[in-house]
Amino acid sequence: xxxxxxxxxxxxxxxxxxxxxxxxxxxxxxxxxxxxxxxxxxxxxxxxxxxxxxxxxxxxxxxxxxxxxxxxxxxxxxxxxxxxxxxxxxxxxxxxxxxxxxxxxxxxxxxxxxxxxxxxxxxxxxxxxxxxxxxxxxxxxxxxxxxxxxxxxxxxxxxxxxxxxxxxxxxxxxxxxxxxxxxxxxxxxxxxxxxxxxxxxxxxxxxxxxxxxxxxxxxxxxxxxxxxxxxxxxxxxxxxxxxxxxxxxxxxxxxxxxxxxxxxxxxxxxxxxxxxxxxxxxxxxxxxxxxxxxxxxxxxxxxxxxxxxxxxxxxxxxxxxxxxxxxxxxxxxxxxxxxxxxxxxxxxxxxxxxxxxxxxxxxxxxxxxxxxxxxxxxxxxxxxxxxxxxxxxxxxxxxxxxxxxxxxxxxxxxxxxxxxxxxxxxxxxxxxxxxx
Numbered sequence: 001x002x003x004x005x006x007x008x009x010x011x012x013x014x015x016x017x018x019x020x021x022x023x024x025x026x027x028x029x030x031x032x033x034x035x036x037x038x039x040x041x042x043x044x045x046x047x048x049x050x051x052x053x054x055x056x057x058x059x060x061x062x063x064x065x066x067x068x069x070x071x072x073x074x075x076x077x078x079x080x081x082x083x084x085x086x087x088x089x090x091x092x093x094x095x096x097x098x099x100x101x102x103x104x105x106x107x108x109x110x111x112x113x114x115x116x117x118x119x120x121x122x123x124x125x126x127x128x129x130x131x132x133x134x135x136x137x138x139x140x141x142x143x144x145x146x147x148x149x150x151x152x153x154x155x156x157x158x159x160x161x162x163x164x165x166x167x168x169x170x171x172x173x174x175x176x177x178x179x180x181x182x183x184x185x186x187x188x189x190x191x192x193x194x195x196x197x198x199x200x201x202x203x204x205x206x207x208x209x210x211x212x213x214x215x216x217x218x219x220x221x222x223x224x225x226x227x228x229x230x231x232x233x234x235x236x237x238x239x240x241x242x243x244x245x246x247x248x249x250x251x252x253x254x255x256x257x258x259x260x261x262x263x264x265x266x267x268x269x270x271x272x273x274x275x276x277x278x279x280x281x282x283x284x285x286x287x288x289x290x291x292x293x294x295x296x297x298x299x300x301x302x303x304x305x306x307x308x309x310x311x312x313x314x315x316x317x318x319x320x321x322x323x324x325x326x327x328x329x330x331x332x333x334x335x336x337x338x339x340x341x342x343x344x345x346x347x348x349x350x351x352x353x354x355x356x357x358x359x360x361x362x363x364x365x366x367x368x369x370x371x372x373x374x375x376x377x378x379x380x381x382x383x384x385x386x387x388x389x390x391x392x393x394x395x396x397x398x399x400x401x402x403x404x405x406x407x408x409x410x411x412x413x414x415x416x417x418x419x420x421x422x423x424x425x426x427x428x429x430x431x432x433x434x435x436x
Contacts, residue, residue, distance in 0.1 A: 028057050031431050037424050041389075041414035046334035047432070050345070050396075050404040055338070062316055064331040065410040068385030069277045070392045071325030071332075075285055076357060077340050078306055078323075079270055080347045082289045089119040089263030093255050099128040102135060102254060103162030105287025105297060107280055108264040110165045110241065114272060118263050124242050131247040132238065134231045135161045137297040141229065143283065145327030152203045154224035156326060159283040161297055162234050166280060171201050171210065172222040178212060184240045185210070185227070201225065208233075254295065267356075274357050274383060275365030279324035286323035299323070314339040325385055337394040337408035351396075351404070355381040358395045367393075370426055375400070379433045382407075389413050391421045397429060399436045407432075 032038065032045075044060035055061070087108060092101040101123070108114040123130060141158035142148070150156045157167035170181040171189065178201070180186045185208065189201075192211040199215045203225045210225060227233070231248060238246045273281040290302040303320055311318045319331040348354040359365025361380035362373045371380055382395025394408040407429070411421050 025057055027435060028428075028432070031428060032059060035424055035428075037414075037416065037420055038411075040416075041421075042412045044334040044408075044410045045428075046338050046408045048338045048342070048406040050406060055335075056405075058334070061334040061408075064316070064319075064333055065392070065412050066328055066387070066390050067325060067330055067332045067337070067392055067394075067410065068387045068390045069279075069325040070337060070383055070385040070394050070408075070410070071320065071323065071327075071330050072273060072277065072282050072385075073337065073340050073344070073383050073394060074306070074320060075282045075323040076270060076274060077310075077344050077347075078289055078302070079266065079285050080344065081310075082292060083266050083285070085266055086262035087264045087266055087269055087288060088292070089261045090122075091254065091258050091260050093258055094128065097128055098131055099123075099126050100131045100133060100249065100252065102133045102258075103160075104260075104291050105161060105163070105284050106263055107163050107166065107284035108269065109163065112166065112170070114264055114269060116264050119261060120241070122261055123238070124244075129247065130238075130242075130244065131249050132162070132231070132235050133252045134248060134250045135297060137161060137287075138300050139297075143322035143324075143327055145321050145329035147326070147328075150326075151205055152225055154226065155279050157226040157280045158229045159280075159287065160229045160234075161287070162231075163229070163280075163284060164234055164237050167226055167229055168224045169210070169227050170222065170224050173217045173219060175219075177217055178221075180210075182237060182240060184237055203227070270357055275359050277366055277384065279326055282324035283322065310343065311336075326387070328387070334394075334408040334410055337410070338406050341394065341396070341406040341408075345406070355396065358382055359384065370422055371430070374430070374433055380429055386418060389415070391418050391425075393425055393429075397432060399433050401436065403436055405432070405436070 044063050044065055045058065046055060046061040047057040049056045087106050088104040089106045090101045090104060092099055109119050141160055146156065154168055165182055169185045171178055178189055180189060188208050189210045189212060191214045199213050199218055199221065201210060201212045201223050203210050208227050235246050235248050269281055272278055273285065286299045286302055287297055290297055290299045293305065294301055315335040316333040318336055321327040321329040345354060358381040359367040360378045361367040361371030363378050366384040367380065367382060380395065380397050382393045385392040390412050392410045397405050397407055409425050414421055
């Protein structure tokens with residue numbers, strides 16, 4: 001009799017819970033129906049209850065979208081899976097009076113925010129003759145589906161085996177004109193004889209020649225421009241900063257006694273990639289992973305590996321062509337984003353530790369000004385993604401009742417300012433916070 005009572009009670013609780021979820025569906029459905037913006041473009045949404053381990057609401061959750069920088073969540077997952085606590089700075093071997101070294105794809109060498117100087121000091125202080133080894137890559141410096149017209153934008157530096165200075169030239173006013181950092185590029189700046197209303201600096205598409213308008217330089221002017229990388233230029237920049245000779249070797253295979261010098265904390269780089277959404281770091285993390293797994297820069301093989309080992313178990317087919325989201329050829333579904341968010345949760349089950357890798361609504365990163373705190377606390381931790389007519393958010397949300405969800409909100413092909421889309425997503429996510 002007691003067992004029968006417990007069974008009936010269990011069924012009753014399940015029935016009440018089901019009604020509660022059904023009611024939630026209706027409430028949220030009505031909130032989406034209020035929107036005058038969402039019906040005008042392609043959007044998808046998926047909300048997954050982390051407490052009951054099930055999807056509680058979806059809108060076109062199985063349809064494919066261009067994810068933009070939501071792609072970085074996949075790069076985060078791959079990095080957590082395959083990189084150790086520290087980033088490999090260089091590989092090297094000593095042969096007699098020579099120190100021979102290989103790049104690892106480490107993006108932090110002489111990076112303005114991330115460099116620990118470990119690799120620099122190692123190369124600077126050795127009394128051995130330095131030799132840099134040329135390495136091939138399986139993909140070009142620009143990934144498949146990148147916009148060529150963005151070649152001089154600071155968010156699209158080249159992806160290379162041995163990045164240096166973030167593969168950017170910082171050009172700034174110094175009171176008399178313009179100076180470059182590194183100063184190696186000072187001699188590459190010239191005045192273009194054409195009057196312009198506004199001051200500007202531009203780089204020629206096929207060379208490292210920088211042009212400035214012939215107006216007076218604004219007092220606090222500063223800009224960053226990518227430079228065209230080459231092995232020979234990397235050696236010149238090394239010589240310029242180390243103040244010593246650096247030789248270059250080709251067709252020199254990595255030996256069995258290869259050593260590795262580690263540079264920077266992996267988690268520091270991951271957080272820097274995720275919060276401001278740094279494309280350069282994202283792509284070079286894939287270089288680091290492929291170098292570790294395949295002993296070389298085979299980023300296409302890395303994507304195949306991740307597909308076969310992990311993504312084939314996800315709910316929908318995934319198409320990725322880069323690690324940053326700059327490629328318009330990337331295609332995923334909201335359910336795919338939930339899958340990878342759950343996979344990251346398995347690696348980092350502690351909420352507070354996991355949230356550190358995502359912008360916090362109303363606090364930092366790309367969501368600092370998007371959300372307001374609710375009852376004095378943040379409630380959304382999510383990766384944003386924005387390119388032309390694409391704006392997305394995917395991450396985690398905690399409601400006032402304490403329930404925890406993973407969510408993905410993807411928007412493509414809209415013809416209004418992105419701020420309209422952002423406000424609409426914030427409105428709906430705030431509604432979920434306050435009502436679920």
